[in-house]
Amino acid sequence: MNDFFMRTVTAIVLVSVGCLTFCFLEPLYFVVMLALVLGYVVAFEWPQFNIWWLTPLYPVVPFLALIHLYLQNPILWAWLVVVVASYDTGGYIIGSIWGKDKILPAVSPGKTWQGLIGGVVCAGFVGLFLKNFLNFFSFSSGVALIAGLAIGALAFWGDLFESYLKRQAELKDSGGILPGHGGVLDRIDGLLFAAFFIDFLIICIR
Numbered sequence: 069m070n071d072f073f074m075r076t077v078t079a080i081v082l083v084s085v086g087c088l089t090f091c092f093l094e095p096l097y098f099v100v101m102l103a104l105v106l107g108y109v110v111a112f113e114w115p116q117f118n119i120w121w122l123t124p125l126y127p128v129v130p131f132l133a134l135i136h137l138y139l140q141n142p143i144l145w146a147w148l149v150v151v152v153a154s155y156d157t158g159g160y161i162i163g164s165i166w167g168k169d170k171i172l173p174a175v176s177p178g179k180t181w182q183g184l185i186g187g188v189v190c191a192g193f194v195g196l197f198l199k200n201f202l203n204f205f206s207f208s209s210g211v212a213l214i215a216g217l218a219i220g221a222l223a224f225w226g227d228l229f230e231s232y233l234k235r236q237a238e239l240k241d242s243g244g245i246l247p248g249h250g251g252v253l254d255r256i257d258g259l260l261f262a263a264f265f266i267d268f269l270i271i272c273i274r
Contacts, residue, residue, distance in 0.1 A: 090142075117236075137263055137270070159183040192220060
């Protein structure tokens with residue numbers, strides 16, 4: 069209960085700060101803020117993993133893709149962030165209530181098939197809802213639903229990848245700056261995977 073309370077309070081603070089900075093900061097300052105977050109992760113969280121050779125590929129390149137995606141289309145960037153957050157939230161709630169079948173307990177003991185399916189479904193329907201609510205995108209509702217489901221799946225692989233790295237480094241969390249959530253990398257691992265693939269797809273299509 070204590071952990072759930074801390075997670076909830078931290079999430080509310082993060083959402084509030086995120087909304088305020090996204091809505092009111094000039095794009096240049098918002099990019100600087102994202103770059104500072106990357107700098108914090110590389111300087112203070114990543115060294116614990118002790119795999120410096122991987123740094124350019126992860127977390128730097130996916131984080132640069134996240135920044136590049138924002139510069140291309142801030143609304144699409146916000147849509148992606150909310151869809152990934154809905155995957156995390158849906159997966160956590162459904163997994164906590166109904167989760168019993170572990171996916172890879174040796175890598176990530178807390179991840180269950182029920183939580184995965186619930187999170188992906190939440191991501192799909194939130195992606196669809198936001199598309200219809202915002203009405204900023206030219207693609208169809210069907211594409212929005214499929215894209216949301218795919219982003220949920222990508223976020224899962226991002227979670228699993230970081231869980232594997234933590235397991236190898238014998239870490240529980242990447243840090244402790246976010247009470248109830250761990251470190252910054254713990255919170256954005258799924259987002260980094262999704263942003264990289266979405267940004268890469270957009271570049272290929274263009």
